[in-house]
Amino acid sequence: MSTFPPELAGKLIDGKGIARSLTDRIGREVSSFIEQGNAVPGLAVVLVGNDPASEVYVKNKAIQTHRAGMRSFMHMLPQSTKQEELLELLAQLNANPQIHGILVQLPLPPQIDPVVVTNAIAPHKDVDGLGEVNAGRLSLGIDGLVPCTPLGCLMLLQSVHKDMTGKHAVVIGASSLVGKPMAQLLLKQNCTVSVAHIHTRDTRALAREADILVVATGKHGLVRGDWIKPGATVIDVGITRVPTPEGRTRLVGDVAFEEALPIAGHITPVPGGVGPMTIACLLHNTLQAARVTQGQSKGEAL
Template structure:
């Protein structure tokens, strides 16, 4: 039986996108600037196509300019880099996102490094990653930023709380740990080589699971009352053959112990796209020398 509070990322994201849309209208009316988001999709991966379609739709709903570029799976790396260079120079484009994964002939690091840091709304460029790690000012990766918003809404001041980030990827694990350190949490990054992984997780007031293994974290890994953020999205087979999405956390057993938990789907996923739009708005403001809107998170829950 579910006991934990369900952290409704879908609802939070809806409110956040609406608030972003209001700021986009003001930006256009007061400064004649329309934030522009360019998304590049290489190949025909079905999941990537769905993500790109959702990103473009939500950008348009926020009245942003949306630019989509679909390249064949066999495209040479040079063609991808040439497109990025054009978008870097295009004043109508404030944010550039390259949908990952890329086919083997395209080096993801080369592509990410080619994006102008101030247009890198994914926050993956080494300059942005370095700024986050050292407490500087740069673009923050969207998924960790969305996780942080959900945590701050529920917990408020997180100073001194023990946080465990399960996973050490450059996309989620490492930036998530940096964001939690900024909130004065005591942070541990745990991973596949961690000794007694379950015990490390049991010590956490905040547990962020981002390993990409279905239902890896069980209820007996959770500290009673802890806040659990499940970043994982894994498709499992079901008896009817349709399959369904589950997280890295075994939801039923964890929800019986945790104080609060994000569901999958409907938790972190919607926040990722909302934060992508937030980063695009921020990038447009910075590139035009305008102040970045403050208090969007608080206004979204107002």
């Protein structure tokens, strides 16, 4: 980040630093949780298939889980795994008291329905927050487990805005993984929220009205500099690997970063922005799930 002039570098939202601080705090809280006589929080991650990028991502999750003082349970299943076999494994993980959080890495092979699988995870162990129960809780404004990436985006926004009341937030992308839960989180912050999707007629005009712009489409470079309202806060969730003239590859986001940086008030880089927050929030959710389980064992309300 030091390669930018000071007036531009000061606009960057340091996702790596914020994620590191969050992970350190979670580690301290895990130690305190265990010292109080509670079980070591456990996270089970299930990967179906042998996608190299997913394998690296899953292994990184395991490393971060151990660093935070939690237990990691890895389940690597072949590409040919049947849906019934995966559901049987999830039933076992649901019943295992050593496991407080369960995450099934997406995408899944075509023979497996991700909706069925997600809803097979016990709601209090659904650390990805994608099941119907937790999605419904978020929609109703009830406490529950929130999807990790939108939660991380919210924390990044809170590092810039102590109060978002009345701000116009525009979310480009309406997926159940990011866009929809992000809109719900922003509504909870008292923002006026607009969601753009593939059928939105003039996304550029809508984006230019945004005080807060969150982009999650998977289309690199979609949002140009002239889409951004001067001084707006921009959260770029996208991450795509593209070739370079030197024959290598580099990671880029959904926002044309070099164009957006001089115009935005604050912006997340890619990489180093939202990505590190996703794993940090997974650890946050696992600890939260462990606390809920402890509360259940004492007869406390959820």
